[in-house]
Amino acid sequence: xxxxxxxxxxxxxxxxxxxxxxxxxxxxxxxxxxxxxxxxxxxxxxxxxxxxxxxxxxxxxxxxxxxxxxxxxxxxxxxxxxxxxxxxxxxxxxxxxxxxxxxxxxxxxxxxxxxxxxxxxxxxxxxxxxxxxxxxxxxxxxxxxxxxxxxxxxxxxxxxxxxxxxxxxxxxxxxxxxxxxxxxxxxxxxxxxxxxxxxxxxxxxxxxxxxxxxxxxxxxxxxxxxxxxxxxxxxxxxxxxxxxxxxxxxxxxxxxxxxxxxxxxxxxxxxxxxxxxxxxxxxxxxxxxxxxxxxxxxxxxxxxxxxxxxxxxxxxxxxxxxxxxxxxxxxxxxxxxxxxxxxxxxxxxxxxxxxxxxxxxxxxxxxxxxxxxxxxxxxxxxxxxxxxxxxxxxxxxxxxxxxxxxxxxxxxxxxxxxxxxxxxxxxxxxxxxxxxxx
Ligand code: HEM
Numbered sequence: 001x002x003x004x005x006x007x008x009x010x011x012x013x014x015x016x017x018x019x020x021x022x023x024x025x026x027x028x029x030x031x032x033x034x035x036x037x038x039x040x041x042x043x044x045x046x047x048x049x050x051x052x053x054x055x056x057x058x059x060x061x062x063x064x065x066x067x068x069x070x071x072x073x074x075x076x077x078x079x080x081x082x083x084x085x086x087x088x089x090x091x092x093x094x095x096x097x098x099x100x101x102x103x104x105x106x107x108x109x110x111x112x113x114x115x116x117x118x119x120x121x122x123x124x125x126x127x128x129x130x131x132x133x134x135x136x137x138x139x140x141x142x143x144x145x146x147x148x149x150x151x152x153x154x155x156x157x158x159x160x161x162x163x164x165x166x167x168x169x170x171x172x173x174x175x176x177x178x179x180x181x182x183x184x185x186x187x188x189x190x191x192x193x194x195x196x197x198x199x200x201x202x203x204x205x206x207x208x209x210x211x212x213x214x215x216x217x218x219x220x221x222x223x224x225x226x227x228x229x230x231x232x233x234x235x236x237x238x239x240x241x242x243x244x245x246x247x248x249x250x251x252x253x254x255x256x257x258x259x260x261x262x263x264x265x266x267x268x269x270x271x272x273x274x275x276x277x278x279x280x281x282x283x284x285x286x287x288x289x290x291x292x293x294x295x296x297x298x299x300x301x302x303x304x305x306x307x308x309x310x311x312x313x314x315x316x317x318x319x320x321x322x323x324x325x326x327x328x329x330x331x332x333x334x335x336x337x338x339x340x341x342x343x344x345x346x347x348x349x350x351x352x353x354x355x356x357x358x359x360x361x362x363x364x365x366x367x368x369x370x371x372x373x374x375x376x377x378x379x380x381x382x383x384x385x386x387x388x389x390x391x392x393x394x395x396x397x398x399x400x401x402x403x404x405x406x407x408x409x410x411x412x413x414x415x416x417x418x419x420x421x422x423x424x425x426x427x428x429x430x431x432x433x434x435x436x437x438x
Contacts (some may be wrong), residue, residue, distance in 0.1 A: 007419035010313055010341065017342050023326060034335050035325075038342035040349065040374035042325055046336055047374070047382040049323040102127050103402060110434060118429040124252035125153050131251075131395050132243045152196065155189045156248045162186040164422035197240040201226070201233070242387060249423055250311050251392045254378070255399055256426060257309035258302050261356045262404065263411040263432055268358060269404065272297050273437065276405040283405045292397050298404075300358035302396055306378035308356065311423045313341035315380045344376035407434045 013036070016024065022039040037043055102123075109117045117123070129152055165182050166175050175183040204222040213219055219227070225236045262269045275297045280287070292299075317336045322329065330336070347353045349372050350360065360371070379386035386392070403409070410433040418424040 007421060010420050010424075013314075013339060014342065017339070022342065023328075032333070032335060034337055035330060036337045036339055037325070038339045040340075040343050040372040043338045043340065043343070043377070043381070044374040045323070045325060046317055046319070046338060050317055050320050050382070102130075102399075103406065106434070114433050114435050115431045116434055118431065120430040120432065121252065121256060121426060122153070124255055124430075125156070125248055127399065128248040128251045128395070129153055129156070129244070132247055151192070152244070153248070155193050156244055158189040159186065159193070159245050160249055160422050162189065167422070193241060193244060194237070197237055197244070200240065201236055243391075246386075247388050247392065250388075251395055253311040253423055253425070254302070254306060254392065255396050256430060257311070258305035258396065258400060259403070259409060259432065260411060260416060260426075260430075261305045261308065262301060262400075263409040264415070265356050266410075268301065268356060269408065272301055272404055273408075276401060280401065280405055283402070287398050287401055291401070292394070295397065295401060296362060297358060298397060298401060299393075300361035302393070302400070303361045303376075304356055304358040307344045307350065307376040308354075309418070309424065310341065310344065310376075310378035312378070312380075313420075313424060314339045315377070317384075338377075340375070340377045343372075343374075344378075346375075349375040406437065408437050409434050 016026075016036065017038055023035070023037055023042060025033050025035045027033050037046060106116060106120075106123060109123070111117070126149070129149065162182055162185055166180075166186065174180055201222060204220065205226060208223050208226065213223070222236065222240065225231055225239060226233075231239075262272065275295060276283075279291055279294045315338045317338060319330055319332055319334045319336060322332050324330070343349050345353050374381060379389045412433060413428060413431065416426045416428060419427050
């Protein structure tokens with residue numbers, strides 16, 4: 001068996017799948033058994049069998065004083081989560097303005113070889129945070145690196161890292177029963193984020209009372225949510241926490257991996273640039289949803305990069321009823337690890353699987369018709385799939401359209417070998433070379 005350090009646990013999981021096939025069960029001391037699944041047919045069956053109220057046994061804690069399950073932090077495990085899918089058609093103006101500002105800043109940060117700075121990933125985190133703030137119409141001055149803005153990024157990062165530490169840090173999850181320093185750190189970060197969100201919601205509420213908007217167009221997203229009769233005040237808070245907690249790292253990492261694949265594949269980058277020139281012309285106008293509709297190759301590039309390098313490589317489900325999987329009885333309450341990294345990188349489902357081939361996702365290419373719908377699931381599947389998918393895709397498409405329309409990017413270092421910290425993180429500074437195309 002492969003030795004795997006904690007931050008490369010996924011290599012161990014890959015090895016287990018090679019050794020035991022695409023369905024196996026493991027027992028860890030003091031924990032219920034874990035069933036690992038990687039075949040898309042089985043993943044589909046698990047999603048379908050747990051359709052009505054799918055659950056995750058992830059990050060839940062047994063209260064010491066009461067015997068009920070409690071969730072100390074971010075996601076609430078009940079139907080209300082399903083109400084929080086963000087509205088369609090967010091206005092592009094804010095994204096457009098922010099993306100331009102970013103490029104202006106990034107261009108000035110390049111060194112004399114046109115390389116972006118060591119902390120470029122952090123720059124992408126700031127970009128994603130900025131966009132979250134556009135959502136709530138709040139200005140933290142991220143471009144100016146104010147202490148408040150930097151703290152928000154730290155908090156989002158703290159949340160992801162401490163949940164990883166708590167869930168994967170040791171075989172026995174003591175924090176489920178007793179307070180640990182790591183859990184206290186997490187609570188602190190969570191409370192800070194909560195008070196930030198609370199202040200933003202109150203601001204929007206006061207603004208609504210004082211100005212009595214005439215039409216929906218006068219409303220920002222938080223105001224829209226506050227006026228939605230289906231949502232409670234708590235739902236609005238939960239949505240905003242998700243924007244910051246679930247949205248910043250995932251969106252910036254997805255952009256990172258797409259930029260990386262395009263920088264390593266100049267022929268694909270050129271093809272994308274031809275499309276961008278045709279659809280965006282001189283690039284002066286605001287990018288509209290109609291432009292995005294036409295940018296088919298761009299969208300295929302993002303899909304293909306997320307097939308190869310999804311930031312989240314495994315989604316979890318706790319079965320809500322007994323089910324039979326390939327002749328094996330899987331009892332209700334079993335923890336299933338749906339490991340799509342294996343199928344999304346497998347020759348069986350994606351011929352020339354290790355190559356970056358955006359063409360496989362284009363409708364005119366016959367291969368796209370034969371892709372198994374559960375073989376690459378960067379946003380998960382079923383009713384508990386990613387609530388921010390459309391929002392994230394919109395951000396990423398606009399960023400990449402602007403970036404590759406104006407610049408050519410190159411990568412002059414060894415390929416990335418991501419580390420695992422709940423999300424797949426690049427193991428090297430993102431020193432892309434970024435040069436003006438004209
Ligand atoms: C490209 C960026 C993103 C990726 C790759 C991503 C991926 C995922 C994945 C794999 C899941 C688990 C789905 C499942 O269990 O089936 C998830 C859940 C979730 N994501 Fe995202 N996400 C991204 C961006 C966002 C953004 C921007 C937001 C918020 C605006 C967001 C909010 C959520 C929420 C709330 C859930 C939990 C949904 C539920 O339990 O019902 N995500 N995401």
